[in-house]
Amino acid sequence: MHPSPAARVDRPRREAYSLEELLDVVVRVFIERGYDATSMEDLARATGRTKSSIYHHVHGKEHLLSLALSRAVDALSAVLEEQAVGEGRPVDRLERVVRGSVQVLVAQLPYVTLLLRVRGNTEVEREALERRRSFDRRLSALVEQAIAAGEVRADLDPRVVTRLLFGLVNSLTEWYRPDGEHGPQDVEDDLVAFALDGMRPRG
């Protein structure tokens, strides 16, 4: 409406911001309606854009899903990568993986929620699932190292413990809300205390 030299200069930055903003809305729609049930028309309506302006950024619906899932998987993998080869006792590295994962969940809540809903119906979903499975295997190896070092109890099945630990972290997507009654640091601390030491007081 007001074409000016300043507006022209800003354009590339606004376009870049645009994809980010677009993805936030798209992920919300995928979660609410389900990916399969969502059409490009739905996405155009929800984002207040024309389909062709969306196609300016991406090749289509599956490309949007791919960008969204990568964001969650990349962030989670970075946490594990850092600790898997890190210094210190295995149980301390495990604690840092849990803390880092909680932080990713809290910061990228809709993206991780979408990742956890993926069932492998498309190539993009299968790739994301494969990366999640690789994450699980490396985490499981870290749990086994901690057991071998006597830092995690040996009377529980390490694979079940890995599943439970990540079930616990992932359950945040079901109830944690950024504007809710629990602060992110309190939730992180309570979750770690619960996982490592359980509900019963230590005598």
Added chain:
Amino acid sequence: MHPSPAARVDRPRREAYSLEELLDVVVRVFIERGYDATSMEDLARATGRTKSSIYHHVHGKEHLLSLALSRAVDALSAVLEEQAVGEGRPVDRLERVVRGSVQVLVAQLPYVTLLLRVRGNTEVEREALERRRSFDRRLSALVEQAIAAGEVRADLDPRVVTRLLFGLVNSLTEWYRPDGEHGPQDVEDDLVAFALDGMRPRG
């Protein structure tokens, strides 16, 4: 193909079994496609019946959802009901609620999975969510009793502990499979040990 007096006598029993069988398939379709995206045509195709033979059992799609969700909620509520007013220390009743809930999840896995996916888009879903919330409140009260009795540590937020505890139980729907490598009793025991005493060895 072989009409005989015996077949005639069996008919009422087979019809009763039929609704059960129908519901098992319907729940699987609801989980795979999502409730909103599923049509009565889809259900007819998946169950190998005509729509009118489905309407012989139920009023429609929402009725099927209602029957499926009730099955999960009724079973979970029965467990809590029994322990909320039961005998014994609060922490022991809490343990029995967790064990009972794990048993319900394992026995009714697709039904509980569907319940946990419900987002409140229809009246039936909102009712199920309200019953889940009432379950949460009663469980939270039991956690608080256990804290007051000194049987659960007091340094964690009781509402966060309740959420984590049920996040842990509900996470079974994400990975537990009846034909998988972990037996139901082992999973139940490991989950209870994890929740009560944590991963770290007790000194």
